[in-house]
Amino acid sequence: MSGDHTHQHGPTGQHGHGHLVSFDPTESEPDHHAAPPAQGRALRIGIGGPVGSGKTALVAALARSLGERVRLAVVTNDIYTTEDADFLRRNAVLPPERVEAVQTGCCPHTAIRDDITANLDAIDTLEERFASRDGQGLELVLVESGGDNLTAVFSRGLVDAQIFVVDVAGGDKVPRKGGPGVTTADLLVINKTDLAPLVGADMDVMTGDARRIRGELPVITQSLVEDPSAGEVGAWVLDRLATRVAA
Amino acid sequence: MPGLASLVLADARFPGGGHVHSGGLEEAVSRGLVSSVDSLEGFLLGRLRTAGLVAAAFAAASVPVSAHCPSSGTSHSRPPLTCDDADVTRSRFAELDAELEARTPSAAQREASRAQGRGTLRAVRAAWPSPVLDDLVAVHPRPHHPLLVGAVCGVAGEPPGEAARCVAYLAVSGPASAAVRLLGLDPFAVNAVLVRLGPALESVVAEAVSAAGAPSSDLPAPGAPVLDLMAQAHVDQHRGRLRLFAS
Ligand SMILES: Nc1nc2c(ncn2[C@@H]2O[C@H](COP(=O)(O)OP(=O)(O)O)[C@@H](O)[C@H]2O)c(=O)[nH]1
Ligand SMILES: [Mg+2]
Numbered sequence: 001m002s003g004d005h006t007h008q009h010g011p012t013g014q015h016g017h018g019h020l021v022s023f024d025p026t027e028s029e030p031d032h033h034a035a036p037p038a039q040g041r042a043l044r045i046g047i048g049g050p051v052g053s054g055k056t057a058l059v060a061a062l063a064r065s066l067g068e069r070v071r072l073a074v075v076t077n078d079i080y081t082t083e084d085a086d087f088l089r090r091n092a093v094l095p096p097e098r099v100e101a102v103q104t105g106c107c108p109h110t111a112i113r114d115d116i117t118a119n120l121d122a123i124d125t126l127e128e129r130f131a132s133r134d135g136q137g138l139e140l141v142l143v144e145s146g147g148d149n150l151t152a153v154f155s156r157g158l159v160d161a162q163i164f165v166v167d168v169a170g171g172d173k174v175p176r177k178g179g180p181g182v183t184t185a186d187l188l189v190i191n192k193t194d195l196a197p198l199v200g201a202d203m204d205v206m207t208g209d210a211r212r213i214r215g216e217l218p219v220i221t222q223s224l225v226e227d228p229s230a231g232e233v234g235a236w237v238l239d240r241l242a243t244r245v246a247a
Numbered sequence: 248m249p250g251l252a253s254l255v256l257a258d259a260r261f262p263g264g265g266h267v268h269s270g271g272l273e274e275a276v277s278r279g280l281v282s283s284v285d286s287l288e289g290f291l292l293g294r295l296r297t298a299g300l301v302a303a304a305f306a307a308a309s310v311p312v313s314a315h316c317p318s319s320g321t322s323h324s325r326p327p328l329t330c331d332d333a334d335v336t337r338s339r340f341a342e343l344d345a346e347l348e349a350r351t352p353s354a355a356q357r358e359a360s361r362a363q364g365r366g367t368l369r370a371v372r373a374a375w376p377s378p379v380l381d382d383l384v385a386v387h388p389r390p391h392h393p394l395l396v397g398a399v400c401g402v403a404g405e406p407p408g409e410a411a412r413c414v415a416y417l418a419v420s421g422p423a424s425a426a427v428r429l430l431g432l433d434p435f436a437v438n439a440v441l442v443r444l445g446p447a448l449e450s451v452v453a454e455a456v457s458a459a460g461a462p463s464s465d466l467p468a469p470g471a472p473v474l475d476l477m478a479q480a481h482v483d484q485h486r487g488r489l490r491l492f493a494s
Contacts, residue, residue, distance in 0.1 A: 103493045105267035106428040117264025117366035118493070 041127060042073075042138035043244050045237060046112065046154035048181055049165035051147025054191040054224060056087055058165060059144050061230035062237060063093045070241065072140040073098040073126045075119055077108055078147075100126055108146025116158040119143060140241060150179030161240055163233070167192040172201040175210040182210065187218050187236055194223040252375065252403035253413040256367070256396055259424060264366025268359055269425035269492040270294060270418065271474050274481040276429050284436045287426050291419045291440065295447055297471035298356075299418035302393040303455035304466045305347050306414040307407035309397025310459075311336060311379055336382040339463075340394060346463045347391050353475040355482040359494035361389040368395055377402040411455040415448055425492060 047055050059074055066072060074094060076085045078101070085101040088094050100122040104111035111118055123141055131137045143159055145152060154162045164185035166174045169192055175182055182188060188210055196203050203221065210219045220232045255261055272290065275281040281290050351357045368390060372380060383390045383398050390398075393414045400410035423441050427434050458467050478494060 103267050103491060105269070105425065105493070106491050107266060110266055114260065115262040115264060115266055117262060117369065118267050120369065121264070121362065121365065 042071075042123075042141045043161075043241055044123065044141045044143060044159040045240065046143045046145065046159035046162035047165060048112065048145040048148065048152055048154060048162060048185070049189075050149065050167075050170060053147070053165045053167040053170065054189075055144050055147070055165050057224050058163075058189065058191070058230055058233065059142050060088060060093045061224055061228055062142065062234055063088065065229040065231070065234045066140070066237065067094065070140050070238075071130070071136060071138050072142065073100070073130070073138050075099075075122045075126070075141060075143045076101050077104050077111055077119065077143070077145050097129060098126070104146055109148045109152035112143070112145045112154045112158060113152065114155075116155050119158055140237070150174070150177060150181050153180045153184065160244070161186040163187045163189055165189045165191055168196045168201045168203070168206065169199050171199075172203075172205045173209075175206050175213060178213055183213055185217070187220065187233070188214060189233060190219065190221045192223060192225075193221050194225045250400075250403055250405040250409065252400050252405055253396075253409040255374070256371075256399065257413045257416050257420070259420065261367075261370065263363065263370045265363055265417065265421055266424075267492055268363060268421055268494045269429070270298070270422040270494065271478050271481070272422035272425045273429060273490070273492040274477040276426070278477070281426065282430065284432055284440060287423070287430075287432065287437065288440045288443070291422060291444060292447060293471060294422060294474065295415060295419050295444060295451055297469045298474060299415045299448075300451050300455060300467050300469055301347070301350050302418055303411035303415040303451055304458045305343055305391070306393040306397040306400070306410040307455045307459035308463060308466060309340070309343055309394040310401035310405070310407040310410050311398060333378065333382050336379065337385055340383050340386045340390075340398075342463045343394055344386050344391060346466060347393065350466075350468045352470075353478045355478040355494060356475065357391075358482075359478070360391045360393070361387070362493065364392040364395045365389040367392060367399075371395070371399050375399055375402050407459050408452055408456045411452045411459070412448070415451045415455070419444055419448075429491070 047059060049055055056076070056078075059076075063072065063074065074085075074088060076088070076099065078085070085099045088099050089096045102111065102118040102122045104118065123143070126141060127138055143154070145154065153164075162185050164181040164187070166182065166188070168190065175188070175190070190203075190206055190210065193203060195201070207219060207221060218236070220236065222230060222232060224230060256263075259266070271294070272281060275290055281287050347360075348357060351360065365388075368380065368384070377398075379398050379402050380395075383394060396414050397407070397410040400407075400413065420441060423437050426432050427437050454467065458465070481490070481494065
């Protein structure tokens with residue numbers, strides 16, 4: 001019977017709301033926890049990954065390439081608080097009022113996952129600032145996590161989608177190690193491909209492992225030295241924005 | 248009658264933004280005033296008897312009492328903060344808000360208290376929805392943390408003593424965990440310090456509860472000028488550099 005049952009729902013076995021298994025014997029309702037459409041506020045994209053992988057450089061590239069077209073702002077969680085924010089301001093990538101830095105109390109992963117209060121406050125501050133200024137509001141908020149380990153992911157209560165950035169210089173075994181960032185992020189970016197020959201990293205191994213672990217989820221390899229505009233990631237972000245507006 | 252509310256609110260895992268506040272400990276550490284388990288113990292005792300007592304008294308005084316709040320039945324000579332009459336509740340909250348502001352001379356500490364109140368509010372709205380919270384927010388959109396804890400404990404049916412114990416404990420547990428992170432102190436030794444503060448904590452709770460029945464202008468007002476000055480310096484002098492905690 002179970003075999004027939006599975007086939008009735010097609011190869012993925014999905015019911016309407018994607019609940020494969022319920023552990024609640026009293027449950028009779030369909031899953032009412034569908035992701036909220038979150039209209040009326042900016043799309044929030046988290047950018048996570050280990051220290052030095054190129055998160056700030058990616059944020060700067062996106063701010064430069066999308067800043068003209070998209071009303072965007074940035075929240076940074078760097079463990080030394082304002083380093084990243086200063087970098088973004090100094091390079092005139094973003095005017096100061098579009099960058100908010102938060103303190104994470106020595107726990108960058110806590111601030112993006114277990115207790116997202118400081119980040120939500122920063123986003124609220126930015127949204128209020130621009131809603132009252134030009135009445136148009138923000139379209140996109142990029143939240144850069146403080147550099148952390150491979151297990152750090154953003155809470156779904158904080159961001160709508162997340163990008164995980166690893167770099168070639170960290171070794172070509174990084175994707176194989178997995179961890180929730182590499183495995184589940186909506187987009188995996190393997191950065192600094194220009195360094196691959198210098199550190200003896202095999203790009204085929206990295207992308208092969210990443211694709212095997214991630215299944216259908218996308219992987220982009222890039223070098224911000226060779227493409228300072230982060231073209232492919234920018235296109236992915238624009239696609240997320242367009243999907244959301246259409247929804 | 249300890250209940251779940253005061254336990255949840257005092258839990259270090261409660262997602263109300265508390266983990267980014269060190270209660271002045273980061274500044275004390277950066278000035279070399281706290282560097283060991285012994286000096287931490289002195290710092291915590293001082294904080295408990297000053298900021299801790301003020302917070303405890305205001306939390307106890309903010310517990311609403313009425314026929315509709317399960318916590319009724321405690322005898323108080325103060326004008327009761329009721330759940331039924333929004334006007335009475337609001338004017339009592341307004342009074343407590345103003346009196347607590349007056350007892351918190353450092354703007355940085357007032358901001359830290361409101362930031363934690365706002366974060367806690369976001370979390371408790373989902374857990375204990377109540378018109379009492381609306382009354383508190385009507386007084387100020389970012390309520391002081393002790394007032395909010397008192398209100399929530401009351402809504403959850405806990406007596407003033409539990410609200411007082413909760414905030415008095417948080418006044419020392421927050422800095423204690425910050426010390427573990429900033430100084431790498433032995434966590435077992437630091438935990439033992441917290442437990443040794445037990446009798447002092449109980450006397451603060453007793454004093455807070457007995458004071459809570461008085462008119463709000465007579466609530467305790469012990470001063471801690473060094474903590475006040477350091478809290479301000481932490482924000483003013485460290486703005487933009489090497490600051491891991493918001494307060
Ligand atoms: N060679 C090379 N260096 C890069 C690339 N992307 C970033 N970097 C450099 O890597 C260092 C760390 O980048 P950063 O963005 O600060 O990393 P974060 O800690 O993840 O924010 C900086 O010196 C960047 O200039 C890249 O694609 N190639
Ligand atoms: Mg960075």
